[in-house]
Amino acid sequence: MKLTNNTILITGGTSGIGLALAERLDEADNQIIILGRNQTKLTQVQQRHPKFATYQADVSRPETLAALPSWLKTHYPKLNIVINSAGTMRAFSLFDESVSVNALVSDIQTNLIGTIAVDKLLINQLRTQPEALIVNISSGLANLGVATHPSYSASKAGVHMFTDALHEQLQSIGATQVHVMELVPPMVAETNLESVSSTTAPGNMKLPDLITAALKGMNQDKKRVNPGLSKGMRLAGKIAPDPAEHRLATTMIPQYFPNGLI
Template sequence: MKTSGNTILVTGGASGIGRELAERFHAQGNTVIIAGRRQERLDEVAATHDGIVGYALDIADPASIDAFAETVVRHHPEINVLINNAGVMMFEDLTRSRDLADAESTIATNLLGPIRLTNALIDHLTTRPDAAIVNVTSGLAFVPLIATPTYSATKAAMHSYTVSLREALKGKVEVIELAPPAVQTELTPGQSTRDGYMPLGDFMDEVMALFSRQPTPAEILVEKVGFLRFAEAEKRFDPTLAAVNDFARRAREG
């Protein structure tokens, strides 16, 4: 993936990792489109960056995705990079029967959303030079967090989907997976200051250095996420599962 001269769409681009990706790619000489549910938050980012524009999008709503894709392609036909970053993480109790609204919302946002948006844009992207799709998954795609089972499952599914997409689009669109470790963002309440989580700035410094490599790695993996990514291959899955879940529980409890 080339690092400048692109027109890049970042979903979930008003905060956290999405905002950092938008701002850092913009600083490298790219036009950046950010999308999210709250227009006012998008406008706050765009107001301080000439060359960033924001459009409202409900990534869980198929009709919103179709209308958004049509608008973006009409106003920005030069778009050649899609970064599927928007996501939600909700805690769930699997030990009792419960309302599954949170699980269903997580699947709609984290899995169906990027699949639908990619589908809406794929015919256009395959016509563009230097086209790329970046799917943001998680280290939890490889070792799940028991307290957020549907989140972990959607990220595992997106990892698998990305592998298939990469093979299907070989020679047409570059497909990259970005799998973060636990990062200090507001993905969950209190996470932005949680001890033991990777500072957002440090994470992004490492991510952008990996994006600058030629060729771009198929998987953007900062050093800290390797503990999760390679747990099964290194035959230490069970102790890693226990360690990760114990660490996360203690971190949430303070």
């Protein structure tokens, strides 16, 4: 997949991995469209990058995406790359009575339901292009669940499974011009998903290095990119998931819940 002269929609593109990808891809003469839920942040990004187009919607609420396909067909009919980068990550104690069910499933609404909704709404438009690409961003925690983030881990495992299903359905109908890639980041503290994360933490990957790995994978039509520690997490998830998840739990529960889960 060539990474020049494309029309690219990036969800969650006002910060973190989404914005970093947008800025790097902008250097290669691509038309960038940023989708986000916060209009103030969209305006700030557009002020810094006047060539970017923006669209306000909240992927965790699929009804806000209803007009997106027709808007794209009207204004950006050559859309051929979609990157699902919108994401949230929250630590929860399942025993905390102040945590509502809505809060508990919020990561699933954004990370999984949002990804499914965007892909479903745009897949047929992408099929009309000579060559197209969908990038769904999961996590190393799709391969090893972590006790501190039960909903996040579940959501990213779902993204992994959904991305595989999408790839196989496209293959089944012969739509091989639509590439599908799962990007599986390890911890990247610069995304600021959590204040607990530190750029000096063991296993942390620098954001520019992740972007370089992602673009290389996109260019080479990789089905899955496991950069940094994610490669080891995928292997551990295959050969010894139970002890690996237990080690993660014993390390991270005291870090996130120093006063205990109860």
